[in-house]
Amino acid sequence: MGGAVKDLTSKSELDNLRQSGAPIVLHFWASWCDASKQMDQVFSHLATDFPRAHFFRVEAEEHPEISEAYSVAAVPYFVFFKDGKAVDTLEGADPSSLANKVSKVAGSSTSAEPAAPASLGLAAGPTILETVKENAKATPQDRAQPVSTTTPTDALKTRLEKLTTSHPLMLFMKGSPEEPRCGFSRKVVDILKEEKVDFGSFDILSDNEVREGLKKFSNWPTFPQLYCKGELLGGADITIAMHESGELKEAFIEQGITTNDGEGGIVSLEDRLKTLINSEKVMLFMKGSPDEPKCGFSSKVVKALRAEDVSFGSFDILSDEEVRQGIKNFSNWPTFPQLYYKGELIGGCDIIMELSDGGDLKATLSE
Known part of the structure; x- marks a missing residue:
């Protein structure tokens, strides 16, 4: 025995x-x-x-x-x-x-x-x-x-920071996506492929300094490790759980991670947002529709635009979570409504009302 x-x-x-x-x-x-x-x-x-x-x-x-x-x-x-x-x-x-x-x-x-x-x-x-x-x-x-006792030096820390942010979605794994060298790495690769996201990878078996340093850097002792825009999402168990619950897709949408259109091409959320923003000369991203606004701020902006007889397009951000979260990062503007003119952000409710009260709104949207 x-x-x-x-x-x-x-x-x-x-x-x-x-x-x-x-x-x-x-x-x-x-x-x-x-x-x-x-x-x-x-x-x-x-x-x-x-x-x-x-x-x-x-x-x-x-x-x-x-x-x-x-x-x-x-x-x-x-x-x-x-x-x-x-x-x-x-x-x-x-x-x-x-x-x-x-x-x-x-x-x-x-x-x-x-x-x-x-x-x-x-x-x-x-x-x-x-x-x-x-x-x-x-x-x-x-x-x-x-399990990990390595304290990264300043130089190694800088290198790890660059590696974790070298791609919007970065997987530190054993082996490569084409040839994973452990079952957990293979499972995470399969999930990312199923989520149809573009991701970078690093084989931690190829560099012991990165392998040991990353454990301390992330305070996470095992591999694989999945990073989204430099922030650790987790290892295999967390990635699997998030995928099964739908939270992983939501996290990717919120961070504007590139998705695959299923036909071999890559459709960037940024490209989609640019298309929407430029679909009309004056474009309003709001809650609800101009005829049925679903928040007071959106209602105020609609009334101001109509008072100036400005023709505008609109998009209901409540109808598409990907757009709702993505445009916050794209415009670096955390609230709604958002008004764009010729692809450029004019501002939110406060700025629009200031322009309207000052008699400058129509001129701003006619330049």
């Missing part, structure tokens, strides 16, 4: 093993963490001494679904299962506690003596034990390291 440490490949594999009721010990580790590597040596010796148990290694950052299921925030981290249930955990490089907890779930050791703290050397070997103890002294903060 046991005797060797195996790499856990999926949560479903773990769930199947738990159904057997056999003792299971998981070691969550990270390749950059020395304490993880050294505790893995202890872990391997314990696997040999307790062959009736399953010993699995889990790279915390490679398997966020499993890490999140057991609230793994630092490595090394151990989870112990007995009769199909998680019964104990251990955080940090503590070989004696590890041996104790293993013996509780896995029974007696095959060594001449039980794996108690005083006899840990039987399981780990004196050289490994001393190495781990020395490392533990050098890492006193609970003897565990957060």
